[in-house]
Amino acid sequence: MTRPVLFLDVDGPLLPFGDGVPGTPGLARLDPLHGPWLQALPCELIWATTWMDDANTHIAPLLGLPPLPVAIWPDDPDTEAADARRGLHWKTRGLVALAGTRPFAWVDDEITGRDRDWIAAHHGKALPHRVDPGHGLTDADYLALDAWLRTA
Numbered sequence: 429m430t431r432p433v434l435f436l437d438v439d440g441p442l443l444p445f446g447d448g449v450p451g452t453p454g455l456a457r458l459d460p461l462h463g464p465w466l467q468a469l470p471c472e473l474i475w476a477t478t479w480m481d482d483a484n485t486h487i488a489p490l491l492g493l494p495p496l497p498v499a500i501w502p503d504d505p506d507t508e509a510a511d512a513r514r515g516l517h518w519k520t521r522g523l524v525a526l527a528g529t530r531p532f533a534w535v536d537d538e539i540t541g542r543d544r545d546w547i548a549a550h551h552g553k554a555l556p557h558r559v560d561p562g563h564g565l566t567d568a569d570y571l572a573l574d575a576w577l578r579t580a
Contacts, residue, residue, distance in 0.1 A: 432531040432553075432580040434469060434573065435476035435499060435523050438483055440537025442491075444564035455490065457564075463491030465570045471577045474499055474526075476519060476534065499526055515542040524551045531580035533573055537561035553580055 436442070443457050466473055475483040476499040484495040501522035508518055520543045523534055531553035539558040547554045555576045559565055 430530050432471045432533065432577050433474055433527055434466075434471040434577065435474050435519075435526075435532060435534040435536075436466070436496075437536040437538075437559075438475070438477040438479045438487055440561035441535050441559040441565050442487065445537075445561045455486065458487065458490050459564070460491060462565060463493050465565075466491065466493065469570070469574055469577055471533070471580075472497075476523060476536070499523060514546075515540065516546055517543050520546055524554075527551065527554070533557055533576060533580075535559055535565065535569070535573070555580075 439445070442459075442462055443454070473493070474497045475481075477483055479487065480500075481498050483498065487493075488495060499519075499522065501519065502525075507521065511518065511521060517536070517538055517540065519534075519536070523532070524547060529552065532551075533555040534547075535557050537559050539556045544556050547556055555573070557569065557573060557576075559569055
């Protein structure tokens with residue numbers, strides 16, 4: 429059986445934009461408990477973030493994670509422009525291509541219904557999971573991801 433993939437964004441899901449603790453900018457908002465939660469999920473973790481490999485340098489060590497693969501998107505301005513006109517997130521098409529035939533969950537704060545519809549029409553089993561960027565990943569998010577990944 430093929431192990432599912434979890435594509436993980438940083439800004440919003442791991443680094444919430446909300447009020448948080450007053451006076452804690454940037455990486456100070458990173459909850460180290462995300463590391464054990466992420467490692468417990470039955471999947472392969474892949475960074476899907478504009479942090480690119482900087483996520484391995486700056487985020488992974490603070491979470492106790494090993495270096496993770498990083499999603500690389502093709503540089504195709506025409507396709508990106510066409511997707512933007514359709515209301516698709518710029519990551520959507522690339523993550524579907526990267527997943528290939530593997531089931532995948534995608535955790536991001538910018539996922540919309542159009543992304544969900546496009547993924548449903550162009551891929552098999554997938555869970556585009558939108559996270560509230562004001563709070564980041566919560567226990568409820570992890571429980572939902574774990575339940576879905578175990579059936580993927």
